[in-house]
Amino acid sequence: MKREEALFLVKKQLTEHRYQHTLGVMETAVHLAKVYGADAAKAELAAIFHDYAKFRPKEEMKQVILTQNMSKDLLIHHSELWHAPVGAYLVQLEAGVSDEEVLDAIRYHTSGRPGMTLLEKVIYVADYIEPNRQFPGVEQVRELAEKSLDQAMVKALQNTIIFLMKKNQAVYPVTIETYNSLVLN
Ligand code: DGI
Ligand code: FE
Ligand code: FE
Numbered sequence: 410m411k412r413e414e415a416l417f418l419v420k421k422q423l424t425e426h427r428y429q430h431t432l433g434v435m436e437t438a439v440h441l442a443k444v445y446g447a448d449a450a451k452a453e454l455a456a457i458f459h460d461y462a463k464f465r466p467k468e469e470m471k472q473v474i475l476t477q478n479m480s481k482d483l484l485i486h487h488s489e490l491w492h493a494p495v496g497a498y499l500v501q502l503e504a505g506v507s508d509e510e511v512l513d514a515i516r517y518h519t520s521g522r523p524g525m526t527l528l529e530k531v532i533y534v535a536d537y538i539e540p541n542r543q544f545p546g547v548e549q550v551r552e553l554a555e556k557s558l559d560q561a562m563v564k565a566l567q568n569t570i571i572f573l574m575k576k577n578q579a580v581y582p583v584t585i586e587t588y589n590s591l592v593l594n
């Protein structure tokens with residue numbers, strides 16, 4: 410699928426703010442793909458579609474999780490986690506994206522997973538550091554991302570876990586497992 414067609418399809422799903430974020434992720438993901446030798450075309454496509462399901466009603470996402478045999482564990486955790494796996498499903502169904510590597514990059518862009526592929530890491534980090542992001546610690550991850558994608562992953566996961574814990578929120582086990590797998594590596 411061409412960039413323009415993908416952007417056209419995704420724009421209708423998002424707010425203007427989230428669309429601008431998507432453009433930032435696209436630009437950053439292509440940059441990181443070139444730096445680390447990932448497939449830039451796949452990185453671009455995954456980035457464009459990564460937040461496709463962000464604004465779907467919770468009830469619709471819940472039904473997809475239940476009917477498509479996704480982890481039931483998702484449902485006891487924050488609904489912010491749902492748009493990633495549900496997005497992978499809907500992008501295939503509604504936009505006709507069939508590349509499993511691209512779909513996995515969408516599927517794991519929020520939690521990560523142990524043993525992430527290069528493309529998955531590119532999308533995870535690009536989502537975290539794209540130019541419109543401004544939160545404490547993002548500049549450090551931007552700098553790390555130019556040197557080591559894994560170090561950028563570790564710091565982004567650490568920040569996310571600490572952020573959730575400070576708010577007394579639960580941390581999705583896969584997020585912790587992703588962190589552990591990178592640190593133990
Ligand atoms: O969709 P985005 O805002 O671009 O970013 P995202 O998909 O990476 O993350 C969405 C939200 O999910 C973000 O506010 C952080 C949160 N999140 C990430 N990992 C976990 C989590 N929330 C909980 N409760 N548990 C997690 O493990
Ligand atoms: Fe997201
Ligand atoms: Fe993210």
Ligand code: FE
Nearest residue numbers: 430459460536
């Ligand atoms: Fe995002």
